[in-house]
Amino acid sequence: MIDVKLLSENPDTFRASQRARGADESLIDAILAADSARRESIASFEALRAQQNAFSKRVGAAKGEEKQALLAEVKELSQNVKAAQAASDEAAAAYSALQRSIPNLIMDGVPSGGEDDFTVVKHVGTPRDFAAEGFEPRDHLELGELLGAIDMERGAKVSGSRFYFLKGVGARLEIALMNMALDLALQKDFIPMITPTLVRPETMQGTGFDVEHDDEIYKLERDDLYLVGTSEVALAGYHANEILDLSAGPTRYAGWSSCYRREAGSAGKDTRGIIRVHQFNKLEMFVYCSPEESEAEHAKLLALEEEMLAKVELPYRVIDTAAGDLGMSAARKFDCEAWVPTQDAYRELTSTSNCTTFQARRLNIRERETGADGKPGKTRSVATLNGTLATTRWIVAILEHHQNADGTVNVPVALRPYLGGLEVLPLL
């Protein structure tokens, strides 16, 4: 959630942010009003409570008739306190609901608008010219079947549409990819984690997902648990309600988990192959750091993603996502999109978000400031960031981009050690 103190000091900045996102600007004035209503009701409740506390002390000390008299007097006061408390609770709830409904303040430079209004930061590498090479590229599913790597039909038989089996070199390729990503993360001092994939509603909500309305999320009704769409959720919840010591620098995790998405709104889109599926694996980076460090960390996460893309030798572009496409928690988001030959399009392989203090506020994750005297000072919210290091979807781009005319696929050099030295994925 957003920092209302900051908002009350710079309401216009927040209005502009809302506008850029295509979100409701009137929420800004609504929350300012709710805040002052809340303060007022708290003040009157606490004044009454203080009176009651003073009375209670006297009741405890008194005896006999005096006590009876005091009791009679304080009884009415007690009713007033209850009413004032109820009013104050209500005002606080209204305020909190508003606070939770306002998305993160976007950063300077984030383009305004929706999904298509991103700006391209750069292009790296060149898409292969298959026409010049003299053959028509096969799509990843056709290749996957030729290699015995992907089995969609049986996926559907066992689990339904958008489920699949990775088999043989397909399974090995995914494990290789994940391991290569993990090694890169380890090299950069990320702490490896294998995370829960079922989480409680609080964890889901804390991370910025709306469990009530988001129909991307799988819910286990019977157990009141949710399947995560990314290990970001578990990694954000990991330090909930804690005060971290970040004095030695950011804490960085690399979470490996399966991810689950309902893809409810995407009927008919990407129905072929494993581009858009209900379940996939992902190696996710997650960072806790001080707010001042967040932009530099964001750049580092992006650089690591690019390092991975370089390792698998894919041409890609980096985009700065537009405000309306950021999601609730992010203040800025960069996606790396790889060239997918048979789609003649760039498709998202990684996504890294700077959530500044937004998630941390919801999850109550703080750090201890160092005072001017060098002693421990006050607490404040930390910043959180996340970014993709590898996912199942990478297989799509790797197969298609590195394919040969006969349907075999060259293994990127950096990936070979993870496939036992295999240089070419052979036909089945």
Added chain:
RNA sequence: GGACACGUGCCAGAGCGGCCGAAUGGGCUUCACUGCUAAUGAAGUGUCGGGGUUAUACUCGACCGGGGGUUCAAAUCCCCCCGUGUCCGCCA
């Protein structure tokens, strides 16, 4: 799935319905003492929110796993939930 027990501050651990934001011990910080370390002595040591201040100070309220309830008054009594432990059952 069933039964019982437990959940208190950085840790351990006491706590009678009012005198409990909470004993005691340890840790940590500061000071004193000591040639250094150790030992010893003294003081301090939570979070959130309201008011107040340029900022402190100060002041008020809340917090003893979470949420409700009883009561003038709840760490203390009652209910629900969550977690932990032990035993039984069941399953991999």
